[in-house]
Amino acid sequence: MKIRSVYIAALTLLLAASCKPARKVYMFSTFREPADQGLYLAYSYDGLNWADLGGPWLSPQVGKQKVMRDPSVVRSPDGTFQLVWTSSWRGDPGFGYAHSKDLIHWSAQKLIPVMAYDTSTINVWAPELFYDQFRNEYIIIWASTIPYKFEKGIEEENNNHRMYYTVTRDFETFSETKLFLDPKFSVIDAVIAERGKDDYVLVLKDNTRPERDIKVAFGPTPLGPYEHISAPFTGKFTEGPTLLKKDNAWYIFYDAYQQKKYGVSRTTDFIHFEDVSSSAHLPEGHKHGTIFEADKPTLKRLIKESKKREKDD
Numbered sequence: 677m678k679i680r681s682v683y684i685a686a687l688t689l690l691l692a693a694s695c696k697p698a699r700k701v702y703m704f705s706t707f708r709e710p711a712d713q714g715l716y717l718a719y720s721y722d723g724l725n726w727a728d729l730g731g732p733w734l735s736p737q738v739g740k741q742k743v744m745r746d747p748s749v750v751r752s753p754d755g756t757f758q759l760v761w762t763s764s765w766r767g768d769p770g771f772g773y774a775h776s777k778d779l780i781h782w783s784a785q786k787l788i789p790v791m792a793y794d795t796s797t798i799n800v801w802a803p804e805l806f807y808d809q810f811r812n813e814y815i816i817i818w819a820s821t822i823p824y825k826f827e828k829g830i831e832e833e834n835n836n837h838r839m840y841y842t843v844t845r846d847f848e849t850f851s852e853t854k855l856f857l858d859p860k861f862s863v864i865d866a867v868i869a870e871r872g873k874d875d876y877v878l879v880l881k882d883n884t885r886p887e888r889d890i891k892v893a894f895g896p897t898p899l900g901p902y903e904h905i906s907a908p909f910t911g912k913f914t915e916g917p918t919l920l921k922k923d924n925a926w927y928i929f930y931d932a933y934q935q936k937k938y939g940v941s942r943t944t945d946f947i948h949f950e951d952v953s954s955s956a957h958l959p960e961g962h963k964h965g966t967i968f969e970a971d972k973p974t975l976k977r978l979i980k981e982s983k984k985r986e987k988d989d
Contacts, residue, residue, distance in 0.1 A: 699972045702920060703779075704929075704958075705747040705759070705965035712736070714744045715759070717779065718959050719975055723920045723927060723967075724940070724952075728959035730982050733779060738772045738787040739763025746802040746865075746916065747965045750814065757968075758847065760803040760816060763787060769795075771803040771818060773847060778974060780981050790818070790842050790853045797822050798834050802916070804966070806868040808898050815898055817841045817856050819864035819883075830884055831862040837883055839866050841899065859893070859905055865915050867966075868898050869926065869946075877946050878902045879917045879928060888912050890930055892946050909941055909949040916964025929956070931964040938962065 704718040704726055714732030736744040745762040752758060756775050759782075763772040770789040776782045791797040803818040820840055823833040831837075839857035842850045857863060857878070865881040878893045878900070889908035895901055913934035920927045928941045928949075940956045941949040 701970045701972055701975045702967055703749070703970045703975075704918075704962070704967050705749045706959075707744055707747060707963050707965065708961050709963060711743040711745045711963075715747050715761075716962075717978065718962060719970075719978075723922050724956045726956075726958045726962075728962075729978055730985070734759070734774060734776075734782045734785075736761070736763060736772060736785070738785045740767045741765055744772065745963075746804075748803060748805045749966055749968045750805040750807050751968055751970065752807070757970075758805060758814065760788070760805055762801050762803065764799075766799045768800055769797060771800050771816075775847065778977055779970070780977065788816075788842075788847075788850065790816075790840070790850065791820055793853065794822055801837070802865050804865075804867050806870075806898055809870075810873060813843050813845045814847070815841055815843055815868065817866055817868070819866070826858060827860065829861055830886070835862060835883075837862045837864050839863055839880075857893075857900065857902055859902075861887075865890075865917060865964075867917055867919060869919050869921075870898065876900075876902075879919065880905075881915045881917070882908065888914070890914050890917050890928075894946070906947075909943075910939060914939060918964065918966045920967045927952070929964075929967065 702720045702723050706716045714735040716731035717729040718726040720726045736742045741764040747761045750758050759774050761772045769792040770787050773788050774782045774785045798821040801819045803816050806815045819837040821837050841856040842853050844850045862883040864883045867879050869877040874896050876895045876898050889912050890910040891906045891908050893902035893905045914930045914932050916931040918929050925942050925944050930939050932939045938958045939953045942952045943949045
């Protein structure tokens with residue numbers, strides 16, 4: 677009887693271990709200047725100390741200039757990694773798109789021509805993915821300049837950006853492109869954060885010459901309307917924000933591009949911000965993308981493949 681009890685206890689522990697969810701891994705999509713090589717990745721278990729996974733894991737093949745800047749990744753409920761990116765500085769009517777199950781093998785790349793309806797559009801910059809879990813759809817937002825469409829303000833007509841969006845469920849069909857945000861100034865690099873079903877925050881870059889810093893706004897849905905734009909919580913010459921939620925706080929990572937380093941702000945309410953940049957460590961040359969979640973098996977395969985590539989080189 678005692679032996680049987682020990683056996684049952686051991687079996688219970690084994691089953692519990694087998695049912696234990698895979699350890700969470702944070703991934704950071706990134707690129708390296710001059711942005712012609714493609715997708716790079718970094719990983720972290722604590723969200724602050726990041727290790728380099730190298731790259732490129734996907735080389736850009738679409739767009740007039742065939743670059744990959746601002747890679748934004750979201751993992752679908754079925755485990756697929758969806759990726760969009762800036763494919764050209766200027767001249768493209770859209771952005772690049774591909775998907776993968778393991779971040780190693782990727783689908784054929786496509787250019788999604790979201791601004792083809794207006795041939796005067798100068799650029800399509802920094803597409804950002806957001807998965808709306810309540811509507812089971814993806815919202816993609818980006819910055820474009822259409823000269824003379826908005827009040828000029830202090831920016832030149834070819835640099836007077838506004839945010840636009842489209843919605844999709846399958847990355848095959850997309851809703852009509854619509855205006856997402858017009859804050860009455862040039863705005864780029866916006867990212868949506870969900871705090872609750874009717875509570876969203878938009879982190880954005882004020883791209884006007886006196887500012888070039890990062891602010892927040894608040895809205896009742898992921899599509900806004902976003903109002904009450906804050907004062908900047910970063911210094912000037914900062915861009916490319918991405919967010920990580922951890923321990924009931926939000927960590928906002930951003931590219932301090934003039935200083936050639938990364939900054940991190942911590943907040944619990946998006947009103948008060950603490951600079952925790954000294955606590956974060958990122959790979960050399962890391963440029964802005966997005967933070968997303970993966971799992972340990974995915975990471976193990978990436979590390980194995982990375983080592984194989986190093987050996988082959």
